[in-house]
Amino acid sequence: MALHLYVWLYLAVLPRTLRYHAERGTDRLTSWETLSTLGPMMAEHRSVHGVGGVGRFDQWCPPLKFRGTEYKLGRLEYDRGCGERPDGTTGSVLHLHIPSGTPLSPDSCDESFDLARAFFERHFPDEPVSHFTCHSWLLDPRLTEYLPERSNIVRFLRRFTLKPPTSGAADLADGDLLEYLFSRPSRQEPVTESRLADLPQETSPQRAYVAHLRSGRNWLARTGWIPYRTAR
Template identity: 40%
Template sequence: MNHQASTPAWPRLSLSAVARTLDLAPEVVDRLTPVAGPDGPRLDVPDRETADRLLTRMNTEPEDRATTLAARPDPDGDPELCWLLDRSARLLISQLGQRRPGNPAWAALPGGPVARHLFVWVFLTVTPYVRDHHAAIGLSDDESWASLSALGSSLAGDRRINGRPGLDATWGLPMTFSGTGFRLGRLAYERQPRHTAPGHPILRPGESALNTHIPGNAGPLTPAACDASFDRALDLARGFPEQVAGFGCHSWLMDEQLADHLPAESNIVRFQRRCTAFNDRVRADWAPILHVFRRRFEGPEVPRALLAELPQRTALERAVVGHLRAGGHWYNQTGWFRRLP
Protein backbone atom coordinates (compact mmCIF):
# COMPACT_ATOMS: atom_id res chain seq x y z
CA MET A 1 0.00 0.00 0.00
CA ASN A 2 1.29 3.48 -0.87
CA HIS A 3 1.26 5.71 2.19
CA GLN A 4 1.63 9.43 1.56
CA ALA A 5 2.19 12.01 4.24
CA SER A 6 -0.89 14.12 4.77
CA THR A 7 -0.68 17.76 3.81
CA PRO A 8 -1.31 20.08 6.78
CA ALA A 9 -4.52 22.09 6.59
CA TRP A 10 -3.20 25.39 7.92
CA PRO A 11 -1.81 26.78 4.60
CA ARG A 12 -5.36 26.69 3.16
CA LEU A 13 -6.86 28.77 5.96
CA SER A 14 -8.03 32.34 5.38
CA LEU A 15 -7.37 35.40 7.50
CA SER A 16 -11.06 35.72 8.31
CA ALA A 17 -11.25 32.12 9.52
CA VAL A 18 -8.14 32.50 11.66
CA ALA A 19 -9.40 35.79 13.05
CA ARG A 20 -12.71 34.20 14.09
CA THR A 21 -11.11 31.19 15.74
CA LEU A 22 -8.42 33.15 17.59
CA ASP A 23 -10.63 36.21 18.22
CA LEU A 24 -8.01 38.52 16.71
CA ALA A 25 -8.46 42.24 17.30
CA PRO A 26 -9.29 44.43 14.27
CA GLU A 27 -5.86 46.06 14.37
CA VAL A 28 -4.22 42.63 14.16
CA VAL A 29 -6.35 41.77 11.12
CA ASP A 30 -5.35 45.08 9.51
CA ARG A 31 -1.69 44.38 10.24
CA LEU A 32 -1.80 40.95 8.62
CA THR A 33 -3.94 41.81 5.59
CA PRO A 34 -0.98 42.66 3.30
CA VAL A 35 0.55 39.21 3.86
CA ALA A 36 -2.65 37.16 4.16
CA GLY A 37 -2.59 35.76 0.63
CA PRO A 38 -1.22 32.35 -0.34
CA ASP A 39 1.82 33.75 -2.14
CA GLY A 40 4.98 34.48 -0.23
CA PRO A 41 8.32 33.04 0.81
CA ARG A 42 8.44 29.49 2.08
CA LEU A 43 9.51 29.79 5.69
CA ASP A 44 11.01 27.05 7.81
CA VAL A 45 10.15 27.09 11.49
CA PRO A 46 13.30 25.92 13.28
CA ASP A 47 13.29 22.48 14.82
CA ARG A 48 13.72 22.23 18.57
CA GLU A 49 17.47 21.63 18.41
CA THR A 50 18.04 24.70 16.24
CA ALA A 51 15.64 26.76 18.34
CA ASP A 52 17.47 25.78 21.53
CA ARG A 53 20.76 26.87 19.99
CA LEU A 54 19.30 30.23 18.91
CA LEU A 55 17.65 30.86 22.27
CA THR A 56 20.91 30.08 24.06
CA ARG A 57 22.76 32.53 21.82
CA MET A 58 20.13 35.14 22.73
CA ASN A 59 20.92 34.71 26.43
CA THR A 60 17.55 33.12 27.14
CA GLU A 61 17.31 31.66 30.63
CA PRO A 62 16.99 27.85 30.87
CA GLU A 63 13.42 27.97 32.20
CA ASP A 64 12.28 30.09 29.26
CA ARG A 65 14.11 27.90 26.77
CA ALA A 66 12.38 24.83 28.17
CA THR A 67 8.87 26.32 28.04
CA THR A 68 9.44 27.67 24.53
CA LEU A 69 10.65 24.32 23.18
CA ALA A 70 7.68 22.56 24.79
CA ALA A 71 5.29 25.01 23.10
CA ARG A 72 6.37 24.57 19.48
CA PRO A 73 3.16 24.83 17.41
CA ASP A 74 1.94 21.58 15.88
CA PRO A 75 0.74 21.86 12.25
CA ASP A 76 -2.06 19.35 12.86
CA GLY A 77 -3.09 20.36 16.36
CA ASP A 78 -2.62 24.13 16.08
CA PRO A 79 -3.51 25.04 12.47
CA GLU A 80 -4.67 28.60 13.15
CA LEU A 81 -1.61 29.36 15.25
CA CYS A 82 0.65 27.90 12.55
CA TRP A 83 -1.02 30.17 9.98
CA LEU A 84 -0.55 33.17 12.28
CA LEU A 85 3.10 32.24 12.87
CA ASP A 86 3.76 32.02 9.13
CA ARG A 87 2.03 35.30 8.23
CA SER A 88 3.57 37.20 11.15
CA ALA A 89 7.01 36.04 10.05
CA ARG A 90 6.25 37.05 6.46
CA LEU A 91 5.21 40.48 7.72
CA LEU A 92 8.49 41.02 9.55
CA ILE A 93 10.50 39.90 6.53
CA SER A 94 8.53 42.27 4.29
CA GLN A 95 9.36 45.12 6.68
CA LEU A 96 13.09 44.44 7.07
CA GLY A 97 14.90 47.73 7.45
CA GLN A 98 11.77 49.83 6.88
CA ARG A 99 11.48 52.82 9.19
CA ARG A 100 7.90 53.25 10.41
CA PRO A 101 6.38 55.91 12.67
CA GLY A 102 5.44 54.90 16.17
CA ASN A 103 6.23 51.70 18.01
CA PRO A 104 3.62 49.11 17.01
CA ALA A 105 2.73 46.67 19.77
CA TRP A 106 1.83 43.06 19.16
CA ALA A 107 -0.85 42.27 21.71
CA ALA A 108 -0.56 39.07 23.71
CA LEU A 109 -2.54 36.17 22.28
CA PRO A 110 -5.23 34.62 24.48
CA GLY A 111 -4.89 30.94 25.15
CA GLY A 112 -2.46 28.46 26.61
CA PRO A 113 1.31 27.95 26.44
CA VAL A 114 1.49 27.55 22.65
CA ALA A 115 -0.28 30.87 22.11
CA ARG A 116 1.84 32.64 24.73
CA HIS A 117 5.02 31.43 23.03
CA LEU A 118 3.85 31.82 19.43
CA PHE A 119 5.61 35.12 18.79
CA VAL A 120 8.82 33.64 20.18
CA TRP A 121 8.64 31.11 17.35
CA VAL A 122 7.90 33.93 14.89
CA PHE A 123 11.07 35.72 15.97
CA LEU A 124 13.13 32.53 15.81
CA THR A 125 11.83 31.86 12.30
CA VAL A 126 12.95 35.26 10.98
CA THR A 127 16.30 35.29 12.80
CA PRO A 128 18.37 34.23 9.74
CA TYR A 129 16.86 37.07 7.71
CA VAL A 130 17.49 39.63 10.46
CA ARG A 131 21.06 38.43 10.89
CA ASP A 132 21.70 38.93 7.16
CA HIS A 133 20.20 42.42 7.38
CA HIS A 134 22.39 43.27 10.37
CA ALA A 135 25.49 42.29 8.43
CA ALA A 136 24.34 44.37 5.46
CA ILE A 137 23.98 47.57 7.52
CA GLY A 138 27.30 47.11 9.31
CA LEU A 139 26.51 45.52 12.67
CA SER A 140 29.21 43.20 13.97
CA ASP A 141 28.37 39.60 14.84
CA ASP A 142 28.44 40.40 18.56
CA GLU A 143 26.27 43.51 18.07
CA SER A 144 23.77 41.45 16.10
CA TRP A 145 23.41 38.82 18.82
CA ALA A 146 23.30 41.49 21.53
CA SER A 147 20.41 43.10 19.67
CA LEU A 148 18.51 39.83 19.32
CA SER A 149 19.08 39.05 23.00
CA ALA A 150 16.19 41.43 23.68
CA LEU A 151 14.04 38.33 23.21
CA GLY A 152 15.69 36.51 26.11
CA SER A 153 15.37 39.58 28.32
CA SER A 154 11.69 40.01 27.46
CA LEU A 155 10.87 36.39 28.21
CA ALA A 156 12.56 36.56 31.61
CA GLY A 157 11.01 39.92 32.45
CA ASP A 158 7.46 38.94 31.53
CA ARG A 159 7.74 35.68 33.46
CA ARG A 160 8.95 37.41 36.62
CA ILE A 161 6.27 40.10 36.46
CA ASN A 162 3.34 37.83 35.60
CA GLY A 163 4.36 34.55 37.20
CA ARG A 164 3.84 32.59 33.98
CA PRO A 165 6.06 31.84 30.97
CA GLY A 166 5.73 33.32 27.50
CA LEU A 167 5.34 36.83 26.14
CA ASP A 168 2.80 39.49 26.96
CA ALA A 169 2.38 42.47 24.64
CA THR A 170 5.60 42.78 22.65
CA TRP A 171 6.40 46.45 22.23
CA GLY A 172 9.98 46.58 21.00
CA LEU A 173 10.54 43.07 19.68
CA PRO A 174 8.78 43.58 16.32
CA MET A 175 11.15 46.49 15.70
CA THR A 176 14.16 44.40 16.70
CA PHE A 177 13.15 41.48 14.50
CA SER A 178 12.37 43.68 11.51
CA GLY A 179 15.92 45.00 11.64
CA THR A 180 15.18 48.61 12.61
CA GLY A 181 16.01 48.16 16.30
CA PHE A 182 19.49 47.27 17.51
CA ARG A 183 21.66 47.26 20.62
CA LEU A 184 25.02 49.05 20.68
CA GLY A 185 26.75 48.63 24.02
CA ARG A 186 24.89 50.27 26.89
CA LEU A 187 22.03 51.67 24.79
CA ALA A 188 19.60 50.46 22.15
CA TYR A 189 18.21 52.33 19.17
CA GLU A 190 15.48 52.34 16.55
CA ARG A 191 15.72 53.98 13.17
CA GLN A 192 12.93 56.48 12.52
CA PRO A 193 11.34 58.01 9.39
CA ARG A 194 12.53 61.37 8.17
CA HIS A 195 10.91 64.35 9.88
CA THR A 196 8.93 66.44 7.42
CA ALA A 197 7.12 69.21 9.31
CA PRO A 198 8.72 72.38 10.70
CA GLY A 199 8.80 73.12 14.42
CA HIS A 200 10.58 70.00 15.71
CA PRO A 201 12.66 70.58 18.87
CA ILE A 202 15.96 69.63 17.16
CA LEU A 203 15.32 68.30 13.65
CA ARG A 204 15.07 70.17 10.40
CA PRO A 205 12.74 68.92 7.66
CA GLY A 206 14.30 65.91 5.96
CA GLU A 207 16.36 64.88 8.99
CA SER A 208 15.87 61.89 11.28
CA ALA A 209 16.76 60.99 14.86
CA LEU A 210 17.58 57.65 16.41
CA ASN A 211 15.00 56.64 19.00
CA THR A 212 17.09 55.74 22.05
CA HIS A 213 16.26 53.13 24.70
CA ILE A 214 17.93 52.53 28.05
CA PRO A 215 17.86 48.76 28.72
CA GLY A 216 17.52 47.92 32.37
CA ASN A 217 19.79 44.88 32.30
CA ALA A 218 23.08 46.41 31.16
CA GLY A 219 24.80 47.82 34.24
CA PRO A 220 25.42 51.43 35.29
CA LEU A 221 24.42 54.21 32.90
CA THR A 222 27.87 55.79 33.04
CA PRO A 223 28.74 58.75 30.80
CA ALA A 224 31.63 56.79 29.29
CA ALA A 225 29.41 53.85 28.35
CA CYS A 226 26.80 56.17 26.86
CA ASP A 227 29.43 58.17 24.93
CA ALA A 228 30.78 54.96 23.41
CA SER A 229 27.28 53.84 22.42
CA PHE A 230 26.30 57.18 20.88
CA ASP A 231 29.59 57.34 18.96
CA ARG A 232 29.05 53.84 17.58
CA ALA A 233 25.46 54.71 16.62
CA LEU A 234 26.60 57.75 14.66
CA ASP A 235 29.31 55.71 12.99
CA LEU A 236 26.69 53.17 11.91
CA ALA A 237 24.30 55.92 10.80
CA ARG A 238 26.76 57.11 8.16
CA GLY A 239 25.64 54.17 6.06
CA PHE A 240 21.90 54.84 6.42
CA PRO A 241 19.96 56.56 3.62
CA GLU A 242 18.26 58.89 6.11
CA GLN A 243 20.23 61.82 7.52
CA VAL A 244 20.54 61.15 11.25
CA ALA A 245 21.00 64.42 13.10
CA GLY A 246 20.46 63.51 16.75
CA PHE A 247 18.80 61.33 19.35
CA GLY A 248 15.45 61.20 21.12
CA CYS A 249 14.66 59.18 24.25
CA HIS A 250 11.03 58.76 25.37
CA SER A 251 11.05 57.43 28.93
CA TRP A 252 10.12 58.16 32.51
CA LEU A 253 13.89 58.51 33.01
CA MET A 254 13.57 61.76 31.05
CA ASP A 255 11.21 63.21 33.70
CA GLU A 256 13.08 66.31 34.88
CA GLN A 257 11.59 65.89 38.36
CA LEU A 258 14.19 63.18 38.94
CA ALA A 259 16.80 65.93 39.23
CA ASP A 260 14.93 67.17 42.33
CA HIS A 261 15.32 63.80 44.05
CA LEU A 262 18.67 62.40 42.88
CA PRO A 263 22.24 63.69 43.33
CA ALA A 264 23.35 66.12 40.63
CA GLU A 265 26.12 63.73 39.56
CA SER A 266 23.92 60.63 39.40
CA ASN A 267 24.10 58.82 36.09
CA ILE A 268 20.42 59.46 35.33
CA VAL A 269 20.68 63.22 35.89
CA ARG A 270 23.87 63.40 33.85
CA PHE A 271 22.13 61.55 31.02
CA GLN A 272 19.25 64.05 31.16
CA ARG A 273 21.69 66.95 30.90
CA ARG A 274 22.67 65.79 27.42
CA CYS A 275 19.20 66.82 26.25
CA THR A 276 18.54 70.34 25.04
CA ALA A 277 14.77 70.01 24.61
CA PHE A 278 11.91 67.99 26.07
CA ASN A 279 8.35 67.34 24.84
CA ASP A 280 5.55 64.73 24.70
CA ARG A 281 5.00 64.77 28.48
CA VAL A 282 2.44 62.16 29.57
CA ARG A 283 1.58 61.03 33.09
CA ALA A 284 2.96 57.53 33.67
CA ASP A 285 3.09 56.52 37.33
CA TRP A 286 3.03 52.93 36.12
CA ALA A 287 6.41 53.27 34.39
CA PRO A 288 8.79 53.47 37.38
CA ILE A 289 6.67 50.96 39.29
CA LEU A 290 7.09 48.52 36.42
CA HIS A 291 10.69 49.20 35.44
CA VAL A 292 12.21 49.72 38.90
CA PHE A 293 10.13 47.31 40.99
CA ARG A 294 8.73 44.89 38.37
CA ARG A 295 5.20 45.40 39.68
CA ARG A 296 1.90 46.29 38.00
CA PHE A 297 -1.30 47.80 39.36
CA GLU A 298 -4.83 48.53 38.15
CA GLY A 299 -6.26 52.02 37.80
CA PRO A 300 -4.75 55.50 37.50
CA GLU A 301 -3.46 55.79 41.07
CA VAL A 302 -0.73 53.69 42.66
CA PRO A 303 -2.33 51.88 45.61
CA ARG A 304 -0.97 52.96 48.98
CA ALA A 305 -0.71 49.32 50.00
CA LEU A 306 1.58 48.68 47.04
CA LEU A 307 3.79 51.65 47.90
CA ALA A 308 4.16 50.26 51.42
CA GLU A 309 5.49 46.97 50.00
CA LEU A 310 8.16 48.44 47.74
CA PRO A 311 11.81 48.24 48.82
CA GLN A 312 13.68 51.45 49.65
CA ARG A 313 17.29 50.34 49.21
CA THR A 314 18.57 52.76 46.57
CA ALA A 315 18.29 56.49 45.97
CA LEU A 316 16.16 55.81 42.90
CA GLU A 317 13.75 53.52 44.76
CA ARG A 318 13.37 56.10 47.51
CA ALA A 319 12.85 58.89 44.97
CA VAL A 320 10.11 57.02 43.11
CA VAL A 321 8.15 56.04 46.21
CA GLY A 322 8.70 59.26 48.17
CA HIS A 323 7.44 61.43 45.31
CA LEU A 324 4.30 59.32 44.91
CA ARG A 325 3.62 59.25 48.65
CA ALA A 326 3.83 63.06 48.67
CA GLY A 327 1.06 63.22 46.07
CA GLY A 328 3.29 63.74 43.06
CA HIS A 329 3.23 61.93 39.75
CA TRP A 330 5.82 60.64 37.31
CA TYR A 331 5.79 61.34 33.59
CA ASN A 332 7.08 59.85 30.39
CA GLN A 333 8.55 62.46 28.11
CA THR A 334 11.00 62.72 25.23
CA GLY A 335 14.42 64.24 25.67
CA TRP A 336 16.22 65.39 22.51
CA PHE A 337 19.74 66.40 21.62
CA ARG A 338 21.39 67.11 18.33
CA ARG A 339 24.52 65.34 17.08
CA LEU A 340 25.67 64.75 13.53
CA PRO A 341 27.70 61.78 12.26
Protein backbone atom coordinates in the same frame (compact mmCIF):
# COMPACT_ATOMS: atom_id res chain seq x y z
CA MET B 1 1.67 28.48 24.64
CA ALA B 2 -0.09 31.83 24.15
CA LEU B 3 2.55 33.71 26.14
CA HIS B 4 5.22 32.15 23.91
CA LEU B 5 3.44 32.87 20.63
CA TYR B 6 5.57 35.93 19.90
CA VAL B 7 8.75 34.08 20.84
CA TRP B 8 7.98 31.55 18.11
CA LEU B 9 7.21 34.35 15.67
CA TYR B 10 10.52 36.08 16.41
CA LEU B 11 12.41 32.82 15.97
CA ALA B 12 10.54 32.16 12.72
CA VAL B 13 11.65 35.49 11.22
CA LEU B 14 15.20 35.26 12.61
CA PRO B 15 16.81 33.88 9.39
CA ARG B 16 15.21 36.71 7.40
CA THR B 17 16.42 39.30 9.89
CA LEU B 18 19.97 37.92 9.76
CA ARG B 19 19.86 38.05 5.95
CA TYR B 20 18.74 41.67 6.08
CA HIS B 21 21.55 42.52 8.53
CA ALA B 22 24.05 40.82 6.22
CA GLU B 23 22.73 42.73 3.19
CA ARG B 24 23.33 45.98 5.09
CA GLY B 25 26.81 44.80 6.06
CA THR B 26 26.06 44.57 9.79
CA ASP B 27 28.77 42.70 11.67
CA ARG B 28 27.79 39.43 13.37
CA LEU B 29 28.53 40.73 16.86
CA THR B 30 26.09 43.64 16.51
CA SER B 31 23.47 41.32 14.98
CA TRP B 32 23.65 38.93 17.90
CA GLU B 33 23.99 41.63 20.57
CA THR B 34 20.77 43.09 19.17
CA LEU B 35 18.75 39.93 18.67
CA SER B 36 19.87 38.02 21.74
CA THR B 37 18.04 40.52 23.97
CA LEU B 38 15.01 38.25 23.53
CA GLY B 39 16.45 35.94 26.22
CA PRO B 40 16.82 38.67 28.89
CA MET B 41 13.32 39.89 28.00
CA MET B 42 11.94 36.44 28.72
CA ALA B 43 13.87 36.33 32.01
CA GLU B 44 12.42 39.73 32.93
CA HIS B 45 8.93 38.53 32.02
CA ARG B 46 9.31 35.59 34.37
CA SER B 47 10.62 37.81 37.15
CA VAL B 48 7.78 40.37 36.78
CA HIS B 49 4.85 38.06 35.97
CA GLY B 50 5.98 34.75 37.46
CA VAL B 51 5.55 32.88 34.14
CA GLY B 52 7.68 32.41 31.03
CA GLY B 53 7.15 33.93 27.58
CA VAL B 54 6.88 37.56 26.49
CA GLY B 55 3.12 37.81 26.00
CA ARG B 56 2.35 40.20 28.83
CA PHE B 57 4.95 42.79 27.84
CA ASP B 58 4.16 45.59 25.46
CA GLN B 59 5.22 44.17 22.13
CA TRP B 60 6.98 47.25 20.74
CA CYS B 61 10.66 46.53 21.25
CA PRO B 62 11.33 43.06 19.77
CA PRO B 63 9.43 43.78 16.54
CA LEU B 64 11.70 46.78 15.96
CA LYS B 65 14.73 44.54 16.40
CA PHE B 66 13.45 41.65 14.33
CA ARG B 67 12.54 43.86 11.42
CA GLY B 68 16.00 45.43 11.31
CA THR B 69 15.01 48.85 12.63
CA GLU B 70 16.61 48.76 16.08
CA TYR B 71 20.20 47.93 17.06
CA LYS B 72 22.03 47.52 20.36
CA LEU B 73 25.30 49.42 20.23
CA GLY B 74 27.18 49.28 23.49
CA ARG B 75 25.06 50.27 26.49
CA LEU B 76 22.15 51.76 24.51
CA GLU B 77 19.72 50.74 21.79
CA TYR B 78 18.68 52.86 18.81
CA ASP B 79 15.85 52.63 16.34
CA ARG B 80 15.82 54.44 13.05
CA GLY B 81 12.81 56.51 12.34
CA CYS B 82 11.18 59.70 11.32
CA GLY B 83 10.44 61.87 14.31
CA GLU B 84 9.81 65.32 15.63
CA ARG B 85 12.81 67.61 16.05
CA PRO B 86 13.21 70.47 18.55
CA ASP B 87 12.22 73.10 15.94
CA GLY B 88 8.89 71.31 15.29
CA THR B 89 9.91 69.88 11.90
CA THR B 90 10.18 66.15 11.29
CA GLY B 91 13.09 64.17 9.88
CA SER B 92 15.40 61.21 10.44
CA VAL B 93 16.19 60.75 14.13
CA LEU B 94 17.53 57.90 16.22
CA HIS B 95 15.16 56.92 19.03
CA LEU B 96 17.27 55.92 21.97
CA HIS B 97 16.28 53.18 24.43
CA ILE B 98 17.82 52.22 27.75
CA PRO B 99 17.59 48.50 28.49
CA SER B 100 18.02 47.44 32.11
CA GLY B 101 21.44 46.06 32.87
CA THR B 102 24.74 47.60 33.80
CA PRO B 103 24.91 51.15 35.27
CA LEU B 104 24.26 54.00 32.85
CA SER B 105 27.69 55.56 33.34
CA PRO B 106 28.50 58.71 31.32
CA ASP B 107 31.44 56.90 29.70
CA SER B 108 29.23 54.02 28.57
CA CYS B 109 26.78 56.51 27.01
CA ASP B 110 29.55 58.45 25.25
CA GLU B 111 30.99 55.23 23.91
CA SER B 112 27.56 54.13 22.71
CA PHE B 113 26.90 57.46 20.91
CA ASP B 114 30.23 57.08 19.11
CA LEU B 115 29.33 53.52 18.11
CA ALA B 116 25.90 54.65 16.90
CA ARG B 117 27.28 57.43 14.71
CA ALA B 118 29.83 55.08 13.15
CA PHE B 119 27.26 52.30 12.68
CA PHE B 120 24.40 54.27 11.13
CA GLU B 121 26.64 56.36 8.90
CA ARG B 122 28.20 53.20 7.54
CA HIS B 123 25.10 51.02 7.16
CA PHE B 124 22.32 53.58 6.58
CA PRO B 125 24.07 56.49 4.82
CA ASP B 126 20.82 57.27 3.00
CA GLU B 127 19.18 58.37 6.29
CA PRO B 128 21.01 61.48 7.52
CA VAL B 129 20.20 61.87 11.22
CA SER B 130 19.89 65.22 13.00
CA HIS B 131 19.18 64.20 16.61
CA PHE B 132 19.12 61.43 19.12
CA THR B 133 15.72 61.48 20.79
CA CYS B 134 14.39 59.68 23.83
CA HIS B 135 11.02 59.29 25.55
CA SER B 136 11.49 58.00 29.07
CA TRP B 137 10.81 58.42 32.77
CA LEU B 138 14.59 58.91 33.03
CA LEU B 139 14.05 62.39 31.55
CA ASP B 140 11.58 63.59 34.18
CA PRO B 141 13.56 66.56 35.57
CA ARG B 142 11.88 66.18 38.98
CA LEU B 143 14.24 63.23 39.51
CA THR B 144 16.84 65.91 40.36
CA GLU B 145 14.81 66.74 43.49
CA TYR B 146 15.56 63.29 44.85
CA LEU B 147 18.75 61.94 43.25
CA PRO B 148 22.25 63.37 43.65
CA GLU B 149 23.86 65.32 40.78
CA ARG B 150 26.55 62.61 40.51
CA SER B 151 23.99 59.87 39.87
CA ASN B 152 24.03 58.36 36.41
CA ILE B 153 20.33 59.04 35.94
CA VAL B 154 20.70 62.79 36.62
CA ARG B 155 23.80 63.05 34.47
CA PHE B 156 21.93 61.26 31.69
CA LEU B 157 18.87 63.50 31.79
CA ARG B 158 21.02 66.66 31.87
CA ARG B 159 22.24 65.85 28.35
CA PHE B 160 18.78 66.46 26.84
CA THR B 161 16.81 69.48 25.70
CA LEU B 162 13.28 68.65 26.81
CA LYS B 163 10.04 69.04 24.93
CA PRO B 164 7.41 70.82 27.08
CA PRO B 165 5.31 68.28 28.99
CA THR B 166 1.92 67.33 27.57
CA SER B 167 -1.19 67.65 29.70
CA GLY B 168 -2.66 64.28 28.68
CA ALA B 169 -2.53 61.01 30.60
CA ALA B 170 -0.52 59.26 27.86
CA ASP B 171 2.82 60.29 29.38
CA LEU B 172 2.02 59.20 32.95
CA ALA B 173 4.79 56.82 34.03
CA ASP B 174 3.61 55.82 37.53
CA GLY B 175 2.39 52.40 36.38
CA ASP B 176 5.40 51.61 34.17
CA LEU B 177 7.83 52.46 36.95
CA LEU B 178 6.41 49.64 39.04
CA GLU B 179 8.01 47.35 36.49
CA TYR B 180 11.28 49.27 35.95
CA LEU B 181 12.04 49.92 39.63
CA PHE B 182 10.23 47.15 41.51
CA SER B 183 9.82 44.26 39.00
CA ARG B 184 6.06 44.41 39.59
CA PRO B 185 3.53 44.27 36.74
CA SER B 186 2.91 47.65 35.18
CA ARG B 187 -0.61 49.05 35.75
CA GLN B 188 -2.91 51.58 34.14
CA GLU B 189 -4.89 52.55 37.22
CA PRO B 190 -3.61 55.05 39.84
CA VAL B 191 -1.08 53.69 42.32
CA THR B 192 -2.84 53.75 45.68
CA GLU B 193 -1.33 54.42 49.12
CA SER B 194 -1.78 50.78 50.10
CA ARG B 195 0.24 49.74 47.05
CA LEU B 196 2.93 52.34 47.87
CA ALA B 197 3.16 51.04 51.43
CA ASP B 198 3.93 47.59 50.05
CA LEU B 199 6.91 48.67 47.91
CA PRO B 200 10.53 48.08 48.96
CA GLN B 201 12.53 51.21 49.78
CA GLU B 202 16.02 49.87 49.28
CA THR B 203 17.44 52.17 46.61
CA SER B 204 17.36 55.92 46.00
CA PRO B 205 15.12 55.68 42.87
CA GLN B 206 12.68 53.45 44.77
CA ARG B 207 12.52 55.98 47.61
CA ALA B 208 12.14 58.82 45.09
CA TYR B 209 9.25 57.04 43.42
CA VAL B 210 7.27 56.66 46.62
CA ALA B 211 8.09 60.12 48.06
CA HIS B 212 7.06 61.83 44.83
CA LEU B 213 3.70 60.07 44.60
CA ARG B 214 3.06 60.74 48.29
CA SER B 215 3.63 64.45 47.58
CA GLY B 216 0.56 64.26 45.34
CA ARG B 217 2.42 64.40 42.04
CA ASN B 218 2.89 61.92 39.21
CA TRP B 219 5.94 60.68 37.32
CA LEU B 220 6.00 61.52 33.62
CA ALA B 221 7.80 60.06 30.65
CA ARG B 222 9.33 63.11 28.93
CA THR B 223 10.70 63.53 25.43
CA GLY B 224 14.11 65.07 24.81
CA TRP B 225 16.74 65.57 22.14
CA ILE B 226 20.51 65.62 21.87
CA PRO B 227 22.11 66.98 18.66
CA TYR B 228 23.45 63.99 16.76
CA ARG B 229 26.88 65.33 15.83
CA THR B 230 27.90 66.69 19.20
CA ALA B 231 26.29 64.18 21.57
CA ARG B 232 28.74 63.31 24.35
